[in-house]
Amino acid sequence: MVDVAFQPNNVSATQPMRKRSSLQKALKRKSTAAFLMTLPLIILIALLVLYPAFYSIHLATLNKSMQRFVGLGNFEFLFKRDTFWLVVKQSCIFAVSAVVFKALIGFIVAHFVHNIPAKGQRKWRGMLLVPWVIPPAMSTLAWLWLFDPSYSAFNYTLSFFGIGPIPWTGDADWARFSVILVNVWYGAPFFMIMYLASLKSVPDQLYEAAAIDGANWWQRIWYITLPMMRNIIAITTLFSLIVTFANFDIVRILTAGGPLDHTHIFATWAFRIGIEGSDIPLGASVSLFMVPILAVAAIFILRDVNKRGNEA
Amino acid sequence: MSTVTIDKAAPTRNVKYGSMSRDRTWALRWSYFFLTLFAIFSLVPPIYMLITSLKSSAEISAATNPWWVFHPTLENYVGLLTSNQFLRFFLNSAMVSIFVVTITMLISVPAAFALARMRFWGSTTLATGVFLTYLIPDSLLFIPLFKVFAQFGEWTGIQLINRWYVLLFIYPTLTVPFCTWIMIGYFASIPKELDEAAIIDGASWFQTLTRIFIPVALPGLIAATIFAFTVSWAQFLYPLVFTTSTDQLVLPVGIITTLIKGDVFNWGQIMTGALLGAAPPLIIYAFLMDYYIAGLTAGATKG
Numbered sequence: 001m002v003d004v005a006f007q008p009n010n011v012s013a014t015q016p017m018r019k020r021s022s023l024q025k026a027l028k029r030k031s032t033a034a035f036l037m038t039l040p041l042i043i044l045i046a047l048l049v050l051y052p053a054f055y056s057i058h059l060a061t062l063n064k065s066m067q068r069f070v071g072l073g074n075f076e077f078l079f080k081r082d083t084f085w086l087v088v089k090q091s092c093i094f095a096v097s098a099v100v101f102k103a104l105i106g107f108i109v110a111h112f113v114h115n116i117p118a119k120g121q122r123k124w125r126g127m128l129l130v131p132w133v134i135p136p137a138m139s140t141l142a143w144l145w146l147f148d149p150s151y152s153a154f155n156y157t158l159s160f161f162g163i164g165p166i167p168w169t170g171d172a173d174w175a176r177f178s179v180i181l182v183n184v185w186y187g188a189p190f191f192m193i194m195y196l197a198s199l200k201s202v203p204d205q206l207y208e209a210a211a212i213d214g215a216n217w218w219q220r221i222w223y224i225t226l227p228m229m230r231n232i233i234a235i236t237t238l239f240s241l242i243v244t245f246a247n248f249d250i251v252r253i254l255t256a257g258g259p260l261d262h263t264h265i266f267a268t269w270a271f272r273i274g275i276e277g278s279d280i281p282l283g284a285s286v287s288l289f290m291v292p293i294l295a296v297a298a299i300f301i302l303r304d305v306n307k308r309g310n311e312a
Numbered sequence: 313m314s315t316v317t318i319d320k321a322a323p324t325r326n327v328k329y330g331s332m333s334r335d336r337t338w339a340l341r342w343s344y345f346f347l348t349l350f351a352i353f354s355l356v357p358p359i360y361m362l363i364t365s366l367k368s369s370a371e372i373s374a375a376t377n378p379w380w381v382f383h384p385t386l387e388n389y390v391g392l393l394t395s396n397q398f399l400r401f402f403l404n405s406a407m408v409s410i411f412v413v414t415i416t417m418l419i420s421v422p423a424a425f426a427l428a429r430m431r432f433w434g435s436t437t438l439a440t441g442v443f444l445t446y447l448i449p450d451s452l453l454f455i456p457l458f459k460v461f462a463q464f465g466e467w468t469g470i471q472l473i474n475r476w477y478v479l480l481f482i483y484p485t486l487t488v489p490f491c492t493w494i495m496i497g498y499f500a501s502i503p504k505e506l507d508e509a510a511i512i513d514g515a516s517w518f519q520t521l522t523r524i525f526i527p528v529a530l531p532g533l534i535a536a537t538i539f540a541f542t543v544s545w546a547q548f549l550y551p552l553v554f555t556t557s558t559d560q561l562v563l564p565v566g567i568i569t570t571l572i573k574g575d576v577f578n579w580g581q582i583m584t585g586a587l588l589g590a591a592p593p594l595i596i597y598a599f600l601m602d603y604y605i606a607g608l609t610a611g612a613t614k615g
Contacts, residue, residue, distance in 0.1 A: 032366045033517050034430035036423035048485045049445050053458035072316040109350050112343040127351045133597045135546030138586040139563035142357035153378040197609045246449030249548045267451030284455045
């Protein structure tokens, strides 16, 4: 392909008649054209992603009015605050438990969908993916209304089973449970759809061979399904870990960090401090704490994606 | 389905055939039972939105069964769809989403073409960089971006903060990397013979892109468009940070900041607004489900 692309240029270069405009020639060259085509992308990433990312490191070293360099002062200040450690703890609890439940529920539901006749699968898949399609800000409002302290439809239903009114968003532990529940509700369909796509790509012969060898359903899952899906499970889980760890919408709308900052995660606390409290440097320092875990997850994703590319 | 063939192939089928088939029936029943449970779990919030949106304020505050509408009314819909403020939110959202989709496609399709087909110095590094950019979340960038745009306003005198069109600069940071990434995957799967033939026939690179690659990779293009639209329609953090005046807000932020007034929650209107805000992505999903799912799974499976 490369030879074919270059030949016209070589031919024209040997003819003195066409030599007159070097600019025209440069534009015709493949690498120049390719560079021009990617230029908008490069500018966008450089100006609006890379520059702000490094700028936030600079911001994190300034004082509140952004006129004086304080070095690591913001970080020292954060380490001394109890709320900060509460946020670190809650972010980890939130991200890890939500991702584990999303992965488990997604895996189970994908198996059930895969199990029923192919004819009906489309309909079920369509219904089960609805939580992922609704903008999370909108669906969280519905959950907020379902959790309403005085008119909660859940508490109304539970009262028939003799279960007393549950303070879904009022009590610290229940509020933690509620934000995780809503996040699982929103994210599990994504896992389901990824697993379903990957389940369909496992060759039937493997299961047939296993059945002949007398494997039971658990052995079939453990020795065939899981190894075959390992890559997709890894990528999906890591990807979801990033998104969940950086979540903002659900916690912001459902509890806004309350009660008493017990459900704040990095993103919502950074917003509270940086935008609402207009202490931009401190807010930037808070959000920078997301970087290590995101970087580790990104490195592993990249490794898996490249491995997948090589296999194909 | 595969299990049926397994049963037939199993050596003990004469003895156990009946019980195997009974196991299979029970497995199916259990599958349907649990799928129904999960479907209820998935659909309760949207259905409850619909139920509440059909109630009057009096019925919402009455102590009746919340899961049923006793006196259905469209007053919430009429109230919102005749309110200039709400229509403004809807218009802002629509304009932002449509412009962002256009900008995204104009940037990412040529870039993906160049990265997939025209190998040049640094092209593989750039492709990896694009993927990494896609993994940078909005909650990491909103504070520095806010400061960058505030600074830009101070230096040039062009005030972009608190204007809806500032979002046209910011949303592409979320949509362009992913769209470029999946378009690279789709373009790379097109056989090389196609573009070689076009180049031999004298087509320029631009013609190869518009006459061959875009038509052939149309399903991928539709999937990327749907992705860009749903992301820009659903985005909540950036508009919350960058816009504050009520005439500049987009739908999700508008509903949350204007319909919730202090402690007074007008739940009928909030749920109606939320349902109307969820409608465009849901309609697209209902009609283009296969493209939607293709775009969803492409991120990890292509490339």
